[in-house]
Amino acid sequence: MMKKFEFKLPKMGESVAEATITSWLKGVGDRIEKDEILVNIATDKVDSEIPSEMAGVVTQILFNTNDVVQVGATMAIIELDQKESDVDVNSSLDTHQVYESINLEEDFENSLSKKDEKVISNNPNSFFSPLVKKIAEKEGISLDELKKIDGTGLDARVTKNDVLKYLSNQQSTPQMLSISKDNYPLHQTQKEEPDANEIPKKLEEKEFFPTNEKIEDGIVEISRMGKLISDHMIKSRNTSVHVQSFIEADVTKIVTWRNRVKDEFYKRYNEKITFTPIFMLAVARAIRSLPMINISFTGDKIVKKRAINLGMAVSLPDGNLIVPVIKNADFLSLRGMITAVNDLALRARNNQLKPDDVKDGTYTVTNIGVFGSIFGTPIINQPQVGILALGAIRKVPSVIETKDGDFIGIRHKMYISHTFDHRVVNGALGGYFNKEVKELLEDWDENTIV
Numbered sequence: 001m002m003k004k005f006e007f008k009l010p011k012m013g014e015s016v017a018e019a020t021i022t023s024w025l026k027g028v029g030d031r032i033e034k035d036e037i038l039v040n041i042a043t044d045k046v047d048s049e050i051p052s053e054m055a056g057v058v059t060q061i062l063f064n065t066n067d068v069v070q071v072g073a074t075m076a077i078i079e080l081d082q083k084e085s086d087v088d089v090n091s092s093l094d095t096h097q098v099y100e101s102i103n104l105e106e107d108f109e110n111s112l113s114k115k116d117e118k119v120i121s122n123n124p125n126s127f128f129s130p131l132v133k134k135i136a137e138k139e140g141i142s143l144d145e146l147k148k149i150d151g152t153g154l155d156a157r158v159t160k161n162d163v164l165k166y167l168s169n170q171q172s173t174p175q176m177l178s179i180s181k182d183n184y185p186l187h188q189t190q191k192e193e194p195d196a197n198e199i200p201k202k203l204e205e206k207e208f209f210p211t212n213e214k215i216e217d218g219i220v221e222i223s224r225m226g227k228l229i230s231d232h233m234i235k236s237r238n239t240s241v242h243v244q245s246f247i248e249a250d251v252t253k254i255v256t257w258r259n260r261v262k263d264e265f266y267k268r269y270n271e272k273i274t275f276t277p278i279f280m281l282a283v284a285r286a287i288r289s290l291p292m293i294n295i296s297f298t299g300d301k302i303v304k305k306r307a308i309n310l311g312m313a314v315s316l317p318d319g320n321l322i323v324p325v326i327k328n329a330d331f332l333s334l335r336g337m338i339t340a341v342n343d344l345a346l347r348a349r350n351n352q353l354k355p356d357d358v359k360d361g362t363y364t365v366t367n368i369g370v371f372g373s374i375f376g377t378p379i380i381n382q383p384q385v386g387i388l389a390l391g392a393i394r395k396v397p398s399v400i401e402t403k404d405g406d407f408i409g410i411r412h413k414m415y416i417s418h419t420f421d422h423r424v425v426n427g428a429l430g431g432y433f434n435k436e437v438k439e440l441l442e443d444w445d446e447n448t449i450v
Helices: 095-104 114-121 130-139 143-147 160-169 224-239 252-269 276-289 334-349 427-442
Strands: 004-008 018-024 037-042 047-051 056-061 068-070 074-080 242-250 295-298 301-304 310-312 363-366 386-390 394-402 405-421
Touching (some): 037 074, 130 160, 242 427, 276 310, 276 334, 276 363, 276 427, 310 334, 386 427, 405 427
Parallel strands (some): 310 363
Antiparallel strands (some): 004 074, 018 068, 056 074, 295 301, 386 405, 394 405
16 A cells, blocks of 8 residues: 655744745646655745655645645645655654755755765765756756865755856855954855946836827736735834934945955956945944844843844845845855855845745845935834845035045945834934944945955
């Protein structure tokens, strides 16, 4: 008698209790191979593909598309192949463990000979995930070439980011992130922030001429992510007492430094330096100085967060936003921060984030200046107590004070908007945090080496 396997919704993160089914890739009666994607799901944080841990035939699908499923619930029943039936299903890894292992630690089983498979399975450093395998096959990377890539994953295993960076740089030695308390030098893996010229231009004047044709109103259905964002924002405004503090920072030193080093940096590392990583470093250092900004507030309890995990709002092609998280941001060097910022932004825009990429944030930063906005009043990302909005950098006439007197000059300046929860962050702390970020930016060392 064939054994049956219960395909369950895996745990997608500490704060995720449910997910919405967006599509089934197999139907009842279809065959499913091990590690083949069976269903696509979406949470309030990220979209994910869930593979099957076993090979067999799908005999039951217990939920429909758009149904909301609780973590741990059985989603489908798979009748196992004979070889799978010999495995004690109950003694296998739980769904979450299997899901994690499939994403991180699988071999090149479909493209290698049995001999190679045996070698790989006995060598943890040669264990490749299905995604790494697919990228390697698509890009024509041989097994020997893949083995030469230094992995940054668990037990030095090669991750997707390692392969993508290898393809980008065409070299097999990835740069390591240096950790420094006092020095914050930068490194990037994605394209530069869009400039104002990339914003859609206004319609031609002729398109506004009157017409005798009847113009019908259009109905646009809000997307699933749009609904989740809407609910999240309403909840935040109904929870926190939002107060704003604004300050202007002179970032001329940063602009001058970046203009001087960006071309050489791109030649050396095939990456661009944007302003966002510099700003993120300043925020991380300011939080280190003022740790009571790095808290969460739920009910009547304040939780002081040990790790400084910076959320970074990223605009998606469909107009929605997502907030991937840079973990332990205060331990990153300048180059390390560039790598983290660009990697997360690139994967966010390509819908390649994993659940772990969007959880455990302790403070959020949004760079609204990339769209030309001077300043803004963003809504707090619950259960955090603050969010910083960075405005556009502008050339402005400014009074410059010197020992020989004051004079008017052209400076690069920007507004920094700090929104904080006045229930637990008073005006003094909220304003002083803004001032701390401003001073860190204005004190930028123009001799910084990347």
